[in-house]
Amino acid sequence: MYNWRIKSVHNVLEKKGKAAGPLSIEDLIGLGHLDQYHYLGTQACDEVAEILGLAPGSKLLDVGSGIGGPARYLAATTGCNVVGVELQADLCEAAADLTSRVHDLSKRVQFIQGNGADLRSMRMPAPYEPFGENFDHFVSLLVNLHVPNRPALLEGLFARLKTDGTFVIEDFAALRPPTAAEAATLVDLVKAPSVTSLATYLDELKQVGFVDMEAKDMTPLWADWTAARSREYVATEAEAVALHGRSTFESRAHFYAAIAELFAGGRVGGVRITGRKPGRREAHLHAARAKLAKRPLGAPAAVRILENGAQFAQAPRAASERSQGEASEPPLAAAAALGCAAHGVTATQASAAQILHGASAAQPPLPWLAEPRPGLHDSLQYHFFLGPLFVALRVFHTNSLQSTTAWAYDFTEPGSGPLELVNTYVPHYSPAGRGAAAALRLENGEVAIADSGADGVVITLRPSSKAAAALLARAGVPAGASGAPELVIEAAQGHVYGWMPAGFESDADRPVVHRPQMTARVARWRGAPLQGYGYSKRYHGIYPRHNSWRFIHGIASANGGVSPLAPSPPHILWTADATFGDDKYNYFKLLPAEAHVSGALRESACEDTYQQQDVAFGVLGGERAEARIREIARWHTILGGRGDGSMEMKMENRLCELSLQVGEGEAPVTGYAYNERCFGTLW
Numbered sequence: 001m002y003n004w005r006i007k008s009v010h011n012v013l014e015k016k017g018k019a020a021g022p023l024s025i026e027d028l029i030g031l032g033h034l035d036q037y038h039y040l041g042t043q044a045c046d047e048v049a050e051i052l053g054l055a056p057g058s059k060l061l062d063v064g065s066g067i068g069g070p071a072r073y074l075a076a077t078t079g080c081n082v083v084g085v086e087l088q089a090d091l092c093e094a095a096a097d098l099t100s101r102v103h104d105l106s107k108r109v110q111f112i113q114g115n116g117a118d119l120r121s122m123r124m125p126a127p128y129e130p131f132g133e134n135f136d137h138f139v140s141l142l143v144n145l146h147v148p149n150r151p152a153l154l155e156g157l158f159a160r161l162k163t164d165g166t167f168v169i170e171d172f173a174a175l176r177p178p179t180a181a182e183a184a185t186l187v188d189l190v191k192a193p194s195v196t197s198l199a200t201y202l203d204e205l206k207q208v209g210f211v212d213m214e215a216k217d218m219t220p221l222w223a224d225w226t227a228a229r230s231r232e233y234v235a236t237e238a239e240a241v242a243l244h245g246r247s248t249f250e251s252r253a254h255f256y257a258a259i260a261e262l263f264a265g266g267r268v269g270g271v272r273i274t275g276r277k278p279g280r281r282e283a284h285l286h287a288a289r290a291k292l293a294k295r296p297l298g299a300p301a302a303v304r305i306l307e308n309g310a311q312f313a314q315a316p317r318a319a320s321e322r323s324q325g326e327a328s329e330p331p332l333a334a335a336a337a338l339g340c341a342a343h344g345v346t347a348t349q350a351s352a353a354q355i356l357h358g359a360s361a362a363q364p365p366l367p368w369l370a371e372p373r374p375g376l377h378d379s380l381q382y383h384f385f386l387g388p389l390f391v392a393l394r395v396f397h398t399n400s401l402q403s404t405t406a407w408a409y410d411f412t413e414p415g416s417g418p419l420e421l422v423n424t425y426v427p428h429y430s431p432a433g434r435g436a437a438a439a440l441r442l443e444n445g446e447v448a449i450a451d452s453g454a455d456g457v458v459i460t461l462r463p464s465s466k467a468a469a470a471l472l473a474r475a476g477v478p479a480g481a482s483g484a485p486e487l488v489i490e491a492a493q494g495h496v497y498g499w500m501p502a503g504f505e506s507d508a509d510r511p512v513v514h515r516p517q518m519t520a521r522v523a524r525w526r527g528a529p530l531q532g533y534g535y536s537k538r539y540h541g542i543y544p545r546h547n548s549w550r551f552i553h554g555i556a557s558a559n560g561g562v563s564p565l566a567p568s569p570p571h572i573l574w575t576a577d578a579t580f581g582d583d584k585y586n587y588f589k590l591l592p593a594e595a596h597v598s599g600a601l602r603e604s605a606c607e608d609t610y611q612q613q614d615v616a617f618g619v620l621g622g623e624r625a626e627a628r629i630r631e632i633a634r635w636h637t638i639l640g641g642r643g644d645g646s647m648e649m650k651m652e653n654r655l656c657e658l659s660l661q662v663g664e665g666e667a668p669v670t671g672y673a674y675n676e677r678c679f680g681t682l683w
C-alpha cells in the first residue's frame with residue numbers, strides 16, 4: 001500500500017538534485033505528506049512535542065513510524081532520542097536510509113522492522129534493552145487503526161513505558177456505527193480493522209492500566225484538512241502525473257477522496273488521546289480499588305459501640321445468613337410462589353411496574369418447562385451490548401414450538417454481518433432444568449443457560465455452525481471441552497421489574513419478569529475482556545394464539561459512552577407496542593442514569609405509548625419522549641413449529657443506533673438498541 005511513497009520520495013529528491021548524498025531536515029520536511037503520513041503534518045508533531053515535553057535525552061518510542069518523518073522531525077526539533085517500530089520492511093529500510101543522510105541524526109533515531117503487537121518480544125537497540133520500562137514516552141500517529149489486535153499493542157506499549165511515562169495517540173474512532181459502505185471502505189481501502197467507539201478505545205487503554213486519559217475530538221479539524229487535501233491534490237494533477245505517473249495519481253486521488261468522504265459522513269471521526277502510565281503508589285491504589293469494587297457490598301456487619309471498655313461479643317454473621325434473616329422483602333422465589341398479589345404487582349398492564357426485589361432477586365421458580373399444552377408460553381430472552389460485540393438469545397417454549405436462537409454482530413468485523421450462532425428446534429432442556437428449582441438450567445449441545453438470579457447468569461454458546469465457530473475462533477474465544485470455541489457470557493441481573501401483561505387477571509398468572517439493568521462480561525474477545533449492559537425477559541402463562549409485537553430495548557448517554565466502565569451509567573429504555581389476541585399491550589419504561597441505584601423508573605401510560613416504523617413514543621412526566629432507531633444489522637427467521645403448519649411466526653431482530661430525546665428542545669442522548677418485531681401465530 002505504501003510502496004508508491006518510497007518511489008515518490010525518490011522522484012522528488014531526484015528532481016531537486018538530491019537523489020544521493022547528504023540531506024537537511026528541511027529537505028525532508030519539504031516532502032510534506034510523503035514524509036508525514038498523518039494529518040496536519042509537522043504542526044501535529046509540534047503539538048506532540050509540547051504535550052510530551054520532549055527534550056534532549058528523552059526516550060521516545062514511535063510505533064508505526066512509516067517512512068520516519070515524525071521520528072526525524074521530533075528528534076531534530078527537540079533533541080530527543082527515538083526508536084521507530086514499523087511493520088513494513090521497505091518503509092523501515094527507507095526510513096533508516098533517509099535518516100542516515102541527515103548529519104548526526106542516526107545516532108539518535110533508529111528504526112526496527114516489526115509488529116507493534118509484539119513489543120514484548122521485540123529486540124530493541126542496546127540502550128533500550130533489556131526488556132522493561134525502556135521509554136519515557138510513546139507516540140502513535142494514525143497507526144492503531146491498522147492493528148487487528150489493538151489490546152496486544154496497547155499492552156506492549158504499557159510494558160515498555162516507564163512509570164509515569166506519557167503518550168499521545170492519534171487515531172480514528174467510530175462516533176456512530178459506520179454504514180456498510182463505510183465499513184467496507186475502512187476495511188478494504190484504509191486497511192483499518194480496528195476502528196471502534198471512543199468508549200471502547202478508552203476501556204481498552206484503561207484495562208491495560210493507563211490513567212489520566214483525555215480524548216480530544218479531532219473530527220472537525222481532520223474533516224476540513226482531509227477535504228482540503230483531496231481538493232488540492234486533484235488541483236495538482238498535471239504536476240503529480242508528470243512526477244509520479246498516472247496510476248499513482250489516480251489511486252492517491254481516490255484514497256484522499258474516500259478519506260474526506262468518511263469524515264464528512266459524521267460517523268467516522270478522529271481522536272487524540274493523551275494519557276499516562278501510573279506511578280507505583282498510584283498503580284497500587286488503582287489495582288486495590290478495582291479489586292474491592294468487584295466485591296459485593298453486603299448488609300453492614302453488626303455494629304456495637306465499644307465504649308466503656310465493653311467486650312465485642314457479637315460476631316458478624318455470614319452474608320448468606322443475613323440475606324435469609326433480614327431481607328425486608330421476601331426473595332423473589334418465595335414471593336412468586338405466593339402469587340403476584342404478595343408483591344404488589346397489580347393485575348393490569350396499565351399499572352406501573354413494580355421493582356420486584358431489587359438487585360437481590362432470584363429468578364422465579366415458575367413451573368419451567370411444564371409439559372407443553374395449548375396456549376402455554378414459557379419463554380425467555382437475553383441480549384447484551386458488549387462494546388464491540390452484540391449478542392441476542394431467544395428461547396421459546398410453547399405447545400407448538402420449542403426453539404432456541406442466538407445471533408451476534410461483531411463491530412470490529414462488520415463484513416461478517418449479523419451472524420447466526422444457534423438456530424435449533426431440537427428440544428434441549430436437561431432434566432435438571434425441570435421442576436421448581438430456584439435456578440434455571442437449560443442445556444443442549446449448543447447452548448447452556450444457568451440463570452441463578454441474584455447469584456448471576458452464565459450463558460455458554462457453542463455454535464455448531466462453521467461460520468459462527470470460525471468467528472469465535474478469529475476473535476480468540478477459547479475452546480471448551482468439545483474442542484470448539486465456547487462463548488461464555490457472565491452477567492449480574494441488576495434490578496428486577498414485573499407487571500402483568502394485557503388480558504391477564506387471574507392470580508394464577510405470573511408477572512412478566514424484566515431485567516433491563518444486567519451488567520455482563522466476556523473474559524476475552526479479540527485479546528481483551530469485554531463489559532457491557534444487557535436485558536432479559538421471562539414470561540409464563542396461557543397466551544392467545546395470534547400475537548404481534550414490536551419491542552425496543554436501548555442504552556444511551558450524553559456522550560454515547562455506554563460501558564459499565566464509563567464514569568456514569570447510561571439511561572436504559574425498554575418499550576413495546578404489542579397485541580396478544582384481542583388485547584393491546586403497550587409500555588414505555590425508562591431507568592434514568594441517575595436512578596441506577598434506586599431503580600426508580602419513569603413510565604409512560606399505555607395510552608400515550610406507541611411505535612411507528614423506527615420510532616417509539618411515550619410521555620414521561622408530561623414530557624414527550626421519542627426513541628429513534630436506525631438499523632445497523634438485521635437477523636431474521638421464520639419460526640415454523642413442528643413444520644406441520646400448526647404455527648408460523650416471522651421474527652425479525654435488529655441491532656440499531658439509538659437516539660433518545662425526552663422533552664422538546666432537550667439534546668438527545670445516543671447509544672444502541674435492540675429491536676424485535678414478531679408477527680404470527682404462536683401458541
Ligand SMILES: C[S@@+](CC[C@H](N)C(=O)[O-])C[C@H]1O[C@@H](n2cnc3c(N)ncnc32)[C@H](O)[C@@H]1O
Nearest residue numbers: 036037038064065066086087115116141142146
Ligand atoms: C498512516 S501510517 C502512519 C505512519 C507514521 N506514524 C506517520 O505519521 O508518518 C501507518 C503506519 O503504521 C504501520 N503499521 C501498521 N500496522 C502496524 C503494526 N502492527 N506494527 C507496526 N507498524 C504498523 C504501517 O505500515 C504504516 O507505516
